[in-house]
Amino acid sequence: MWRSIASNALTLFIAVLVLAAGLLAWGREEFTGPGPLAEAVCVRVERGASLSAVSRTLEAQGAVSDARIFRIGADYADRAGGLKFGSYLVPPGASMTEVLDILTTSGQSTCGREVIYRIGVLTAEMVLRELDAATNRYVEVVAFDPAADAPPAEYVDAAEADDLRWRVTLAEGVTSWQVVESLKRADFLTGEVAAVPPEGSLAPDSYEVARGDDRAALLGLMAERQTSILADLWAARAEGLPYETPEEALVMASIVEKETGIAEERRQVASVFVNRMRQGMRLQTDPTVIYGITNGEGALGRGLRQSELRRATPYNTYVIDGLPPTPIANPGRLSIEAALNPDTTDYIFFVADGTGGHAFATNLADHNTNVAAWRAIEAQRGEEPTGVQGD
Incomplete structure (x- = not known):
């Protein structure tokens, strides 16, 4: 009789072990396998929120399949106390492990x-x-x-x-x-x-x-x-540039920045000014004249007058030789790159072409043709003629 009882107890114990192992394997699969989310959701972790409250939120939003398994997995990983306050984007199919990483790792909100x-x-x-x-x-x-x-x-x-x-x-x-x-x-x-x-x-x-x-x-x-x-871009500059210091390059970059809003044109525009400096020509660029009038304190709000183009100021590059004394704006990285590594061209003129970009020329005759086309566009738009190089 006692042998029968012992045998039944052993059988029951083995059955319990098998059941426990099965439950453990199922729980591990639930914790590490793909999650139920079909679409991303934004999960908010309140300041001081408990793991229990957050797990219920996750289950309610469909981010995890079972709040209890999420809590058990977080406890087992010793990360139950590592929840970070904020709002976090949980992507489709994220496993509970991945969700736990999202809520405990960076502390920087990714949604909201x-x-x-x-x-x-x-x-x-x-x-x-x-x-x-x-x-x-x-x-x-x-x-x-x-x-x-x-x-x-x-x-x-x-x-x-x-x-x-x-x-x-x-x-x-x-x-x-x-x-x-x-x-x-x-x-x-x-x-x-x-x-x-x-x-x-x-x-x-x-x-x-x-x-x-x-x-x-x-x-x-x-x-x-x-x-x-x-400093980084100066160290990688092209050889033979007509400025000797990083500060002079920054002045050139600011002119390039103000002359074109087309990223692909920056190195071409820079090449024009570099070529002019090498040939001893004046830069003749309107943005420097405008800066001499406004001191950078707001927009001019109108076209330049001929009297202003002739007035001698430290920033009037129609009058002075070389670069103005300071930058005329804060140039971005791409304009600094253009000033320090301009295209190799023979261009010494450019003028607006009516599309937001510019028409470039290597000689005055071609430039005058481009200017005439631009003047026609200005007249069609009812705009006052602007100063351009070579006028």
């Missing part, structure tokens, strides 16, 4: 809402946008100009969220004065700016910031980035 403060050449715009998890594209919620408009309610409400991301972007060709004035209107930044940084010293780029960051510190970061870019 963000504010981008875009500082442009003519205007600055605050844009609140939200990631559409299904398409992985940002959708604009509201946009406004802080210099002209009161912050809309959507922005005011969103600004209170702890996980809202903030970013400042500088357009290529903005002046240092424009950057400083725009940052003064950024209500999410703090601190005073003692002086406008030297022209050309700030790198047009995108900068991730936090609410309450110091304006002067952000300007310092922009300057450090521009210094690094210029």
Whole structure:
């Protein structure tokens, strides 16, 4: 009898072990295998949220198949206490292991809402946008100009969220004065700016910031980035350039930046100015004249007058020889590259062609033909004639 009982107990014990092993294998497969999501979702982890609460949220949103298995797997991996506050994009088919990695690794939100403060050449715009998890594209919620408009309610409400991301972007060709004035209107930044940084010293780029960051510190970061870019590109410059220092190259890059908005033209435009300097010709570029009038403090808002083209200023390259004394804007990396590695051409003239680009010429006769075509376009548009090289 006791032998029968022992045999039955052993059989039951083995059955329990087999069942436990099966459950363990099933749980491991559930934890590491592909998840149930058919489309990406944005999962928010509240500040101080427990693993239990987050696992229930994940199950409710369809990101995991079983909240209990997710909790057990997180405990087993010793990551139950590593949840990071924020909003995170969980891609289709993500396993529980991958979901746990997403919620515990970086701590930087990958979805939800963000504010981008875009500082442009003519205007600055605050844009609140939200990631559409299904398409992985940002959708604009509201946009406004802080210099002209009161912050809309959507922005005011969103600004209170702890996980809202903030970013400042500088357009290529903005002046240092424009950057400083725009940052003064950024209500999410703090601190005073003692002086406008030297022209050309700030790198047009995108900068991730936090609410309450110091304006002067952000300007310092922009300057450090521009210094690094210029140093790297100066070291890789072409031979025989007609400027001797990185600072002179930066002046040229700023002129190239203001002369063309077509990326593919930058090296051609740079070649024209390099060729002119090599031949002892004046640069004759309108943006330098404009800077001499405005000092970079806003747009001129009209065409140049003939009297202004003849007026002697340190920035009037129709009058002075060589480069102006400082950059006329903050050039981007591509314009600095163009100034330091221009195309090899024989061009010494260019003029707008009506498409946003330019017509280039190697001699005055061809240039005059291009100018006549541009004058016809100006007349057709009802615009005042602008100053061009060779006039």
